[in-house]
Amino acid sequence: MKDKIRKEKEKEKGRWISLYFLGLVIILYLFIFCFNFENAYNSLKASGDILVKLIPVLFLVVFLMGLLNYFLKPKAISKYLGKGSGARGWIVAVLAGIISHGPIYAWYPLLKELRKQGMRQGLAAVFLYNRAIKIPLLPVMIYYFGAAFVVILLAFTVIASLIEGKIIEMLEN
């Protein structure tokens, strides 16, 4: 019971922090609007462009979250991504990070949901790190930097992600 009240309180706190953050950004915009109307206007327009591109990804994320809620029970999550998941957990996190689309911040809510259901912290970090590898962008990267560079960089990125996950788990204990 106590735990539940504490969780509710934390939730409430989180809600206020996110509203404060949005409020601060809006105040910043109002400030710039007063001094440099064009700059603020262009920034707002650029934000609009970003948002338009973001919306399909957000829909995808909400959809995936709904499906996960429905099909994956906490038991399954703890099997694949929880404490006893072992090597399989690390591999799933690496692959999921590589496959996932869109900007990193669109995925925070989904990770929160998974964590609530028992995913290991280190695996969340591994997932986020591997989002550095985006398969559709690889041709562009090869065009600019060459295939050898890209292959080596990708290998070290996966290794670094595992190191990061391990460090986060060690710090947690």
Place this chain on the structure above:
Amino acid sequence: MNNLKHIDDKKQKNLMTSFYKSFKSFGASLPVLIGVVLLLGLFRVNVSPQLISSIFKGDFFRDVIIGSIFGSISAGNPITSYIIGAELLKEGVSLFAVTAFLVAWVTVGIIQLPAEAAILGKQFALKRNLISFVLAILVSLATVTVLMMIK
């Protein structure tokens, strides 16, 4: 038959609650996401590639660290980082610094740090970004060293 229908109804209800739950928990994250998008807009208009490339001076270690710092602050589509990275190489900035910049661009996010902290926890977000910052430098050193060895 009736029994089957009952199970079907229950399933459907479960599916609806699952989507409702996901929608609700997503809605709670929405203010932060909108805040981040607004900051990114400001960033896109006010920070040009020229501004970024004017910061590198040619000192090896200093440039690698600056590369990682700039990659951490900047955010947006990774293709932008490739274009800036290629520009930097043309202007004589070392591949070490450019690689650190590219890696930090996608693994460290100062602009989205408030969002990450609000949704995934302050401790986790700080630790993750700090470790990723150091790793960006190490990954760049490892990658370019191996590349030089094969070539």
